[in-house]
Amino acid sequence: MMDTLRQLIDKHARLPVAAGTLAPAQDLYAAGLTSFAAVQLMLALEEAFDIEFPERMLNRRSFATMNSITTCINELRPQALAS
Amino acid sequence: MCESCPTLLDSLIHKGVLIETGVDGLYGRSGLFEQIVDGFDRMISRTGADQAAEVLRFPPGMNRALFEKSGYLKSFPQLAGTVHSFAGNDRDHAALLDRLARGEDWSEKQEMTDVVLTPAACYPVYPTVARRGPLPADGLVFDLNSYCFRHEPSKEPTRMQMFRMREYVRVGTPDQVVAFRQTWLDRGKILIDKLRLPYKVDIANDPFFGRAGRVMASSQRDLGLKFELLVPVNSEKNPTACLSFNYHQDHFGSTWDIRTETGEVAHTACVGFGMERVTIALFKHHGLDVSKWPAEVRDALSL
Numbered sequence: 001m002m003d004t005l006r007q008l009i010d011k012h013a014r015l016p017v018a019a020g021t022l023a024p025a026q027d028l029y030a031a032g033l034t035s036f037a038a039v040q041l042m043l044a045l046e047e048a049f050d051i052e053f054p055e056r057m058l059n060r061r062s063f064a065t066m067n068s069i070t071t072c073i074n075e076l077r078p079q080a081l082a083s
Numbered sequence: 084m085c086e087s088c089p090t091l092l093d094s095l096i097h098k099g100v101l102i103e104t105g106v107d108g109l110y111g112r113s114g115l116f117e118q119i120v121d122g123f124d125r126m127i128s129r130t131g132a133d134q135a136a137e138v139l140r141f142p143p144g145m146n147r148a149l150f151e152k153s154g155y156l157k158s159f160p161q162l163a164g165t166v167h168s169f170a171g172n173d174r175d176h177a178a179l180l181d182r183l184a185r186g187e188d189w190s191e192k193q194e195m196t197d198v199v200l201t202p203a204a205c206y207p208v209y210p211t212v213a214r215r216g217p218l219p220a221d222g223l224v225f226d227l228n229s230y231c232f233r234h235e236p237s238k239e240p241t242r243m244q245m246f247r248m249r250e251y252v253r254v255g256t257p258d259q260v261v262a263f264r265q266t267w268l269d270r271g272k273i274l275i276d277k278l279r280l281p282y283k284v285d286i287a288n289d290p291f292f293g294r295a296g297r298v299m300a301s302s303q304r305d306l307g308l309k310f311e312l313l314v315p316v317n318s319e320k321n322p323t324a325c326l327s328f329n330y331h332q333d334h335f336g337s338t339w340d341i342r343t344e345t346g347e348v349a350h351t352a353c354v355g356f357g358m359e360r361v362t363i364a365l366f367k368h369h370g371l372d373v374s375k376w377p378a379e380v381r382d383a384l385s386l
Contacts, residue, residue, distance in 0.1 A: 035298065035299050035302040035303070036154075036157065036299075038298055038302070039295040039298050039299060042295065042298060043295065053294070055297065058294055058297035058298050058301065059297070059298060059301035059302075059305075060298065060301045060302040060305045060306075061301075061305075062298075063298070
């Protein structure tokens with residue numbers, strides 16, 4: 001899943017650096033993620049993993065690191081982890 | 084309040100302070116209402132006299148192309164008001180009149196014009212600043228006042244669809260704009276103290292649209308980008324934002340490529356005063372008979 005996630009970040013998060021250079025626990029906002037781009041990333045994640053983030057996950061912290069994103073996706077769709 | 088009027092809005096209309104138009108959130112204002120608005124406007128000007136602000140006044144409609152570039156539709160599509168006008172021939176005109184007479188939808192030949200209704204007083208200023216080139220070392224301060232439109236019909240008199248917003252806007256380095264916002268957080272409290280209104284200042288978020296908007300609102304709150312000075316008007320539980328203090332970070336600076344003297348992307352902040360909201364809060368707390376308002380409030384407003 002991390003590979004897919006990195007691809008989506010490269011495509012939608014508009015970071016000045018490649019997602020491949022970022023550690024899973026690294027703060028994406030500190031790396032240049034804006035609120036608008038976080039929303040674009042959220043919509044792309046929903047489409048790619050066929051999920052819908054519930055109300056309680058619609059906040060800044062859910063998209064703060066690749067780890068926090070995978071935690072959310074894992075909770076919503078455990079089988080995605082294996083892909 | 085008026086004895087037989089169930090709500091504040093009914094009282095204001097019964098007393099002739101506001102004039103009904105048949106549309107919720109769209110009202111006429113009496114001369115007395117305008118005197119109070121003018122008095123508060125002068126109080127703001129006196130408070131901001133040291134800001135060396137450049138006064139700019141724009142009409143309540145803005146260039147649609149600039150509005151589109153501003154990003155407003157990303158965040159608040161539900162609030163935007165676009166101006167449409169008839170674009171057809173004689174036959175289309177006859178069809179329009181025919182549909183009108185039959186009470187049917189007559190909007191078919193309406194086309195978008197180049198004008199949208201201004202959603203916030205500061206929106207036209209950012210492209211204006213950008214066209215001037217890099218900022219001076221001290222940055223800039225602007226003084227704005229405009230009727231604004233937001234499509235949110237409501238029976239609460241404080242939530243109008245067309246209302247006036249006075250603003251000071253700071254454009255400069257992060258340090259300059261953060262200091263500006265703190266200055267006005269302090270000054271806003273002093274202003275409302277002079278009007279003897281109860282209030283609290285709290286962190287806030289804009290009404291971003293949809294599920295994506297929940298993420299935006301959460302970010303805005305987590306980062307402490309928006310504060311509001313809230314006065315209880317319609318209820319104690321949901322007090323009304325009468326002043327707002329907003330730090331946009333580099334949102335407008337990067338959207339419009341506004342640069343500081345040293346070439347960095349400029350940051351912006353603004354303080355907004357809801358002219359109608361403050362006026363209605365005064366009627367709520369001091370009564371409909373302005374002659375009985377506290378003397379210091381009347382003095383402050385030059386009434």
